Amino acid sequence: DIQMTQSPSSVSASVGDRVTITCRASQDISTWLAWYQQKPGTAPKLLIYAASSLQSGVPSRFSGSGSGTDFTLTISSLQPVDFATYYCQQAFSFPLTFGGGTKVEIK
Amino acid sequence: QVQLVESGGGLVKPGGSLRLSCAVSGFTLIDHYMSWMRQAPGKGLEWISYISTSGVTKHYADSVKGRFTISRDNVKNLLYLQMNNLRAEDTAVYYCARDRGDQLNWFDPWGQGTLVIVSS
Numbered sequence: 001d002i003q004m005t006q007s008p009s010s011v012s013a014s015v016g017d018r019v020t021i022t023c024r025a026s027q028d029i030s031t032w033l034a035w036y037q038q039k040p041g042t043a044p045k046l047l048i049y050a051a052s053s054l055q056s057g058v059p060s061r062f063s064g065s066g067s068g069t070d071f072t073l074t075i076s077s078l079q080p081v082d083f084a085t086y087y088c089q090q091a092f093s094f095p096l097t098f099g100g101g102t103k104v105e106i107k
Numbered sequence: 108q109v110q111l112v113e114s115g116g117g118l119v120k121p122g123g124s125l126r127l128s129c130a131v132s133g134f135t136l137i138d139h140y141m142s143w144m145r146q147a148p149g150k151g152l153e154w155i156s157y158i159s160t161s162g163v164t165k166h167y168a169d170s171v172k173g174r175f176t177i178s179r180d181n182v183k184n185l186l187y188l189q190m191n192n193l194r195a196e197d198t199a200v201y202y203c204a205r206d207r208g209d210q211l212n213w214f215d216p217w218g219q220g221t222l223v224i225v226s227s
Contacts, residue, residue: 034213036152043202044152046215055207055215087152091212094166096142096154 002026002090006099012107019075021102023088028068032092035064035073038101039084047086048073078104109133109216111203116221123193123225129186129203129218137161137181140206142214143188145199145223153199156188157212171197193225 003026013019023033031051036044046055048064051071061076075082083106088099115127129141143156156177157166165177176189186203200222204214 036214038152043217043219044214045217046207046213049207049211049213089152089154089213094157095168096157096212098152098154101151 001095002029002092002097004088004090004097004099006086006088006102008102009100010103010105012105013078014107015078015080017078017107019078019082019104021073021086021088021104023066023071023073023099025069025071025090025092029090029092031067032090033064033066033071034089034091035062036087036089037082037084038087044087049091075104109205111205111216111218113201113203113218113221116201116223118224118226119193120227121194121225124189124191125193125223127188127190127201127203127221127223129188131184131186131205134205136179136184136186139208140210140212141177141179141186142204142206142212143177143186144202144204144214144217145197146202146220147196147199150199158186160210190223193223195225197223198225199223 005024033051035048038044052064085101085103110132112130155168158177174192178187200220202220204217207215
């Protein structure tokens with residue numbers, strides 16, 4: 001199974017800050033990676049797929065990069081609605097696996 | 108609009124069974140791969156099962172293999188998850204989700220989830 005490791009597990013940031021979350025795969029997954037945002041009590045929402053493609057309707061302040069084993073989700077200027085938990089997910093092979101999540105909290 | 112609505116969750120004793128349903132609308136089910144994920148209270152996301160458009164190909168996480176069965180009815184626009192021999196560690200919110208339209212295994216949208224509690 002492919003293990004997905006996210007860091008940090010939590011980050012405190014202020015509105016307007018640039019926030020970077022990393023995700024590392026235990027083996028090469030090319031660009032078979034997605035990022036999701038989840039707010040408390042709600043279902044996850046797809047932000048990024050294929051490592052760097054922005055899902056329709058997602059603000060352009062979100063961006064993804066990386067390939068192989070190392071990936072990054074960047075929020076260029078954090079907005080109040082962005083405080084949430086973010087998950088990466090590999091789509092390279094079954095079983096599909098998620099990272100442990102990164103909680104973005106208000107500083 | 109595209110909508111997925113799960114139902115069938117509830118309280119069940121260890122060793123018991125439940126069948127979850129996911130009713131879809133706003134799109135043609137047969138065009139999409141479908142999966143079930145779950146999230147234990149206060150924990151992260153876990154993918155548990157996948158089914159191809161025709162229903163022929165299925166995959167399961169090791170944690171549920173042999174106990175859970177995924178199926179679909181493309182005419183009724185329904186996805187199912189039959190859960191047998193439930194354990195306390197199966198307690199979670201269960202989500203159904205659709206591939207984003209490209210028949211690849213990233214998911215959008217997800218349903219709102221249905222809570223399963225396994226407890227005596």
